[in-house]
Amino acid sequence: MVYTVTFNPSLDYIISLQGFQMGTTNRTKEEQMLPGGKGINVSTVLQNLGIDNTALGFTAGFTGQEIERMVREIGFQCDFIRTKTGFSRINVKLKDYDGTEINGIGPVIQKEEAEKLMEKLKHLEEGDVLVLAGSIPESLPNSIYRDILAELQGKGILFVVDATKDLLLYVLEYEPFLIKPNNHELGEIFDVELKTRESVIPYAKKLQEKGARNVLVSMAGEGAVLVAENGEVFMQPAPKGTLVNAVGAGDSMVAGFIAGWMERQSYSHAFRMGVAAGSASAFSHLLATKEEIQRIYERLEK
Template sequence: MIYTVTFNPSLDYIVSVNDFKLGLTNRTSSELILPGGKGINVSTVLMNLGIKSRALGFVAGFTGREIVSELEKLGVQSEFITIDSGVSRINVKLKSVDGTEINGRGPDIDGKSLDKLMDKLDRLENGDVLFLSGSIPECIPDDIYSRIMAMLKGRGITVVVDATRELLMNVLEYRPFLIKPNNHELGEIFGVELSSRAEVVPYARALQKKGAVNVLVSMAGEGAVLVAGDGQVYESEAPKGKLVNGVGAGDSMVAGFMAGWLEKNDYRHAFYMGLAAGSASAFSEYLATKEEIGKVYNEAVNRLQKA
């Protein structure tokens, strides 16, 4: 079974505002409310590709109930733990001002609720896949990802970690199967600026030496690089298309990569599935469908064969 963990899920209120003006009343030209959070995004893309997963994490209040309800409508299985106080967050994504977001805080997660999640994860078995995605609330210990991986060590569970800084660095000793920093996050770790695909390779290899089996680096318009567990480096420019919505593109890349890997156990196929899924979501209003991912995948592979 595949599991995703989202510690602080949200309702994403995605809006467009024509000619946005700071300090004045603005009216939306389009609106969309969707369940959000990196693990939820992974589960949604996997579901779109016909792969079942179970979304874990915490929800609270009326927004938490709506998150669960919306996931049910999408066909995503969930098993969230309900927090007795507070409300799950609402994140505002302003599409017409690139990259502008206002993210809510979310509920405080008490120790008893955290223990319930750990108990659920403790039931994972050999052959299961676990995605640990995104940041964690301030109320959660910052070593939580490494604690989870320490608990599961030696059980034959494939773990994917999409996190930054200490959350990421602390898990490397437990040999996660896949990590996915972007080029800016990778540069922050080593105190450098990385702008080309060639530049990221030695730093991705450095994370591999620290324990990561595969390092997949997303680079927006520059494409992506995979330093793979077989010693090979796979890299590609970004597929061509119009950027519509960048929210969830990185999560889609992680989901696409693992879908490709589970399908064929082939790094090249997994890499291009990840690249295609990330790009297809960026070209879509929401997370990409199987058909959209397949179209971008075919275009990317055909371009490679002609090169």
């Protein structure tokens, strides 16, 4: 079973505007409301690919109830912990202004609520996959990902981590199966600018030296790179297509990689599935379907 954890899920209010002006009333021409958060996005694409999974994390208030309702409507399982106070955040994403969004804070998570999540995770078994993805609320320590991996060491669980800075660096000593920084996040770690696929390879290997088994680097329009634990390096230029919505593309890549690995235990296949899933979501108004992913997979270089 695959489990995803989203510490700070959201309702993503995705809007399209006919121009945006400060100091006046702006009206939307299109709008969508979707459950958001990196772990939930991973779960959605896994579900679309036919991979059973359960979404874990924290929800709060009326927005949290709506997140849970939407998740169940999509079709995958969820077992969120409801916090006593606050409400799950609403993230406003301006579709016509790439990368422009306003993200909420999210609820305060109490110590005893965090401990409830740890108790749930202790029931994972050998062969399970655990995906830790995204940011955490300010009420949690930035060691929380590391604390989880430390608690579950030795159980034969495959850990996948998609996070930035300390959240990512702190887990490396526990040898996660897969990490997925993008080229900007990877460059930030080492204080360098990485623009080409070739340039990310030595820095991905540095993260392997720190403990990561496989390093998957997403690079938007430049494609992606996988530095695998068996010594192989895979590079793939970005497939041709029209960018429609970049939200969730990186999460889709993670889901595609996991699905590909579970299907064949082949890094080549998992990498191609990851690239196909990430690109398919970028070319779609919603997160990618199995059919959309398969079409792009068949176009990719072998």
